[in-house]
Amino acid sequence: MAELRKISCREISKTLRDLFIDVNYNLGDDVLDALKHAADTEESELGRYALGRIIENVDIADRESLPLCQDTGLAVVFVEVGQDVHIVDGDLYDAIQSGVREAYREGFLRKSVCDPLSRENTSDNTPAVIHADIVRGDTIRIIAMPKGGGSENMSSSVVLLPADGIEGIQRHVVDMVKKAGPNPCPPVIVGVGIGGSIELSALLAKKALLRPVGEENSQDSRLSTMESEILKEVNALGVGPQGYGGATTALAVHIEMMPCHIASLPVSVNIQCHVARHGEAII
Amino acid sequence: MEEIRKIQTPLTDEICRSLSVGDALSLSGTILTGRDVAHRRLFDAAVRGESLPVDLSGMVIFYAAPTPARPGRVIGSIGPTTSMRMDRYTPKLIELGLKGMIGKGSRSSAVRESIKEHNAVYFAAIGGVAALMSQCVKGAEVVAFPELGPEAMMRLEVVDFPLVVINDSKGGDLYEAAVSRRTGAPQSATR
Numbered sequence: 001m002a003e004l005r006k007i008s009c010r011e012i013s014k015t016l017r018d019l020f021i022d023v024n025y026n027l028g029d030d031v032l033d034a035l036k037h038a039a040d041t042e043e044s045e046l047g048r049y050a051l052g053r054i055i056e057n058v059d060i061a062d063r064e065s066l067p068l069c070q071d072t073g074l075a076v077v078f079v080e081v082g083q084d085v086h087i088v089d090g091d092l093y094d095a096i097q098s099g100v101r102e103a104y105r106e107g108f109l110r111k112s113v114c115d116p117l118s119r120e121n122t123s124d125n126t127p128a129v130i131h132a133d134i135v136r137g138d139t140i141r142i143i144a145m146p147k148g149g150g151s152e153n154m155s156s157s158v159v160l161l162p163a164d165g166i167e168g169i170q171r172h173v174v175d176m177v178k179k180a181g182p183n184p185c186p187p188v189i190v191g192v193g194i195g196g197s198i199e200l201s202a203l204l205a206k207k208a209l210l211r212p213v214g215e216e217n218s219q220d221s222r223l224s225t226m227e228s229e230i231l232k233e234v235n236a237l238g239v240g241p242q243g244y245g246g247a248t249t250a251l252a253v254h255i256e257m258m259p260c261h262i263a264s265l266p267v268s269v270n271i272q273c274h275v276a277r278h279g280e281a282i283i
Numbered sequence: 284m285e286e287i288r289k290i291q292t293p294l295t296d297e298i299c300r301s302l303s304v305g306d307a308l309s310l311s312g313t314i315l316t317g318r319d320v321a322h323r324r325l326f327d328a329a330v331r332g333e334s335l336p337v338d339l340s341g342m343v344i345f346y347a348a349p350t351p352a353r354p355g356r357v358i359g360s361i362g363p364t365t366s367m368r369m370d371r372y373t374p375k376l377i378e379l380g381l382k383g384m385i386g387k388g389s390r391s392s393a394v395r396e397s398i399k400e401h402n403a404v405y406f407a408a409i410g411g412v413a414a415l416m417s418q419c420v421k422g423a424e425v426v427a428f429p430e431l432g433p434e435a436m437m438r439l440e441v442v443d444f445p446l447v448v449i450n451d452s453k454g455g456d457l458y459e460a461a462v463s464r465r466t467g468a469p470q471s472a473t474r
Contacts, residue, residue, distance in 0.1 A: 044461075046447065049307060053412050053445060061414035067350050067360040070413040108359055110350040110433050119320060121432050150365045150387070150410065182458050183365050183388035185410035238462045242387070242409055244305075244447060245461030275411040 005082075005138040007283055009090035009098075012140065015281045016099025019144035020075060021107035023277040024067045027058045030212040031251070031276045038187060038241070038248040047246030051187075054241070054274060069275045072109035073146025075100045075128035076206070082137035093130060100128040112149065131203065143210060145278040151188060154180035157202045157268040169194060169267055170226060174233045176269045177250065182243020185273035189213060190234065190253045193268040194223075195260035205270035208254035210278055215254075223255045289443070293341030294382035299402045302448050304455035308406070309443040314343040314385070316361075316437045319368055321428055326372040329379060336427035337436060340380035345408070347385075348433035349417070358423045358439075360413035363387040366405070370394050377401045389458050390450060398450050405450035407457075419444045 032055070039051040061068045077096050081087075087095075104111055104125035111125045135141075156176060160168050173192055180188075193204025217223040231253045240246025251274065260266055290298055292312030302308075315337055317325070328335055346366055350359030366386030373384065374397035382403050387410040390398075398405055408416060422440035429435045449457045 046305060046307065050409050053409050053415060057412035057415040060418060061360070064414060064418070065353070066414035066417055068414060069411045070347065070349050070360045070362045071364070072350060108351045108353050110348065110359075112433075121434075123432070148411075153365065178462075181389055181462070182407070183367065185387065238464060239458075240461055242407065242447075243389075243458045243461060244407075245457070245464060273411055 004084055004086035006086050006088050007140055008088050009092070009095035011283055012087075012092065012095040012142070013099035013102065015142055015283055016077065016096055016144060017102040017106070019142065019279045019281055020100060020103035020109070020146060023144055023279040024072045024107065024109055024146055025061055025065065027068060027275065027277070028279075030214070031274070032058060034213045034251040035187070035274065038251065042241065042246050042248050044240050044244065044246030046244035047241040047248060050241040050244055051248070067109060068277070069148060070110060071112060071148040071150065072104070073148050073277070074113060074152070075104075075125055076145040076147050077128050077130045078143040078145070078207070078210075079130065079132045080135045080141040081132060082139045083134055084138035085140055092132070096130055097126045097128055101126055140283045141280060142283065143278060143280040145210070148185075148273055148275065151184035151271045151273040154184040155205070155268070155270045157198055157266065159198060160265040160267050162263070162265050164265060166222070166226060169265070170230050170233070172267060173230050173253070173269055174237070177234045177271070178237050178239070180271055181239055184271045185275070186239055186243060187241055187248045187251045187274050189272040189276050190230070190250050191270035191272060192253065192255040193266075193270070194255060194257040195266060196258040197260070198266050200258060201266035201268040202270070204256040204258060205268035208256040209270060209272045209276065211254045213276065214252045217255055220257065223257055227253045227255050292343055294343060294404065295341065296402050299382060299404050299452050302404050302451050303453070304448055304451050304457045304460060306448040308446045308448065310343070310406070310446050311442045311444070312440070314345050314439050314441055315426070316345045316347045316439060318346050318348055318364055318434050320431055320434055321436045322369050322372040322376070324428060326375050329375050335379070339376060341382050342380070343383035343385060344376070344381060345385040345439070350413070351433075352423075358417055358420045360417050361420060362413035362416050363408040363410055366390055373397065377403050385446060395450050395454065395456065399452055399454045402452040404448060404452065406446040407449045408444070408446055416444065
């Protein structure tokens with residue numbers, strides 16, 4: 001039997017705390033590069049104006065120690081726990097919640113979580129949404145993803161007919177981005193999950209957003225073709241940066257897929273605003 | 284980009300009439316913040332005929348809830364939330380004298396009609412540039428509903444707040460114009 005490696009809950013909390021603070025203050029280079037490229041190529045004057053301010057904001061956030069966006073998100077956490085890890089000194093889920101609580105308190109991040117009916121704020125941005133997987137190995141991989149409400153509100157899960165096929169999926173995704181219009185803070189990144197069950201398609205759509213911006217699906221060439229075709233159609237809508245008009249409605253389209261039931265074609269679209277924040281650490 | 288025009292609050296009829304869809308502006312002066320729950324409370328009070336905790340005449344409401352300020356700072360990061368969630372309350376507040384709104388995203392046809400009828404204006408602030416916008420805020424004070432935490436209503440003193448006119452008092456809509464320009468559809472919005 002493989003030796004179990006001990007990892008303490010304190011270390012897990014501390015890692016999450018640091019990740020959530022870091023990603024709320026610093027934008028990833030992949031996103032920044034995509035925004036700079038868009039600013040160079042955007043044809044609309046108001047669109048270029050918006051992209052210019054968006055890029056400027058990244059510098060100011062860094063210089064002035066301010067979160068990039070006031071919506072510092074619902075805390076979404078992906079954990080991959082190696083099966084040769086022994087978690088000690090507490091409970092994994094409590095450790096994650098405690099790390100999120102510390103990040104939002106000590107990092108001056110906004111608490112944006114409430115009771116769905118009374119709308120009363122939980123005051124510490126918990127509970128985080130946790131997706132845990134057991135994997136091979138003796139490490140824990142943790143991904144922190146603060147997700148803003150404006151772009152999440154423009155996301156959806158549907159079950160299409162198998163007969164709708166590739167064309168139907170593409171039409172549906174383009175239609176979702178068109179309907180979202182200026183609301184999710186374009187330029188957006190469009191995450192698409194195809195197949196699985198209804199809830200797995202939603203998870204695939206969210207996981208698709210974790211890929212570096214613009215990196216195509218390397219597993220299946222049908223998907224990479226769909227990604228580039230949908231991106232082209234979306235950017236022909238005219239919505240543009242912030243909906244002010246232009247050719248940059250989306251920076252990228254990322255698709256993930258799993259087999260599904262013979263009767264079904266689940267499709268989820270998860271829209272991510274241009275402040276696409278996520279970071280990971282391996283313990 | 285042409286020279287960016289500067290405007291000052293309170294918004295007068297004359298200022299509102301002079302604004303057109305797609306104008307990029309710098310706004311300075313006093314504005315209020317308020318979002319979902321604050322709007323519902325103002326609306327309910329108005330429907331019941333009670334007096335409001337804030338004076339809305341000539342006022343601008345910014346749909347925003349900032350991050351907590353670090354010690355010694357005026358405010359944390361601040362930026363617009365999606366305006367459509369305030370749509371059902373907005374015409375009533377415009378009737379009570381509200382002249383301007385700052386948010387992001389499309390408004391309902393009822394709000395657009397109300398803007399036209401009462402010579403008001405809807406501005407967008409760029410979403411996701413909250414560190415930049417925070418630099419324009421020189422004063423901040425909670426004026427109503429402190430128990431709402433980040434969603435409390437605040438009075439802000441702002442200098443050169445960067446805004447774009449989305450809906451003007453002539454019935455125009457920048458978002459619709461942007462999409463119809465691309466698709467070649469009739470520009471009903473800019474009639």
